[in-house]
Amino acid sequence: MAATPNDEIDNDTYSLFGLKKGVPRDSYDLDDAVDDGYLVPPKTTSVPLKFQRDGIAYARLTDEETVEWGAVEWDEDGTVPDRVESAELNKWLLNIDTVDKALEHAQREVALMM
Numbered sequence: 358m359a360a361t362p363n364d365e366i367d368n369d370t371y372s373l374f375g376l377k378k379g380v381p382r383d384s385y386d387l388d389d390a391v392d393d394g395y396l397v398p399p400k401t402t403s404v405p406l407k408f409q410r411d412g413i414a415y416a417r418l419t420d421e422e423t424v425e426w427g428a429v430e431w432d433e434d435g436t437v438p439d440r441v442e443s444a445e446l447n448k449w450l451l452n453i454d455t456v457d458k459a460l461e462h463a464q465r466e467v468a469l470m471m
Contacts, residue, residue, distance in 0.1 A: 402466045404459045412443040 371378045374385065390396040415426055416439070431437050 400470075402463055404462045406455065406458060408443070409447055409455065410443055412446055413441045415439045 370376075371380075387396065387399075391398050415423065418426060427437065429437075
């Protein structure tokens with residue numbers, strides 16, 4: 358919980374966490390919260406976004422994609438790479454659409470767990 362403790366009757370977080378009223382605790386570790394039954398352990402999930410994981414290889418592109426690849430100004434020398442590694446791709450590809458796809462995947466994973 359990342360909030361200031363509260364001592365209202367219906368929302369007394371001091372009592373909920375067994376704290377002395379008026380004396381906030383500055384740390385409540387995730388492991389403690391899980392052990393105390395307030396949270397469940399986090400679960401990681403791998404999001405299958407092909408290009409972000411594997412990079413892009415020119416040889417595997419469709420005809421339409423190779424046209425787009427050739428139209429890109431890759432560098433000042435005009436050198437066109439035959440591959441872009443995922444680490445490089447992720448430096449400039451992260452965008453709203455990518456984030457939305459990752460979140461949609463995570464929501465489906467959560468729904469399956471319930």
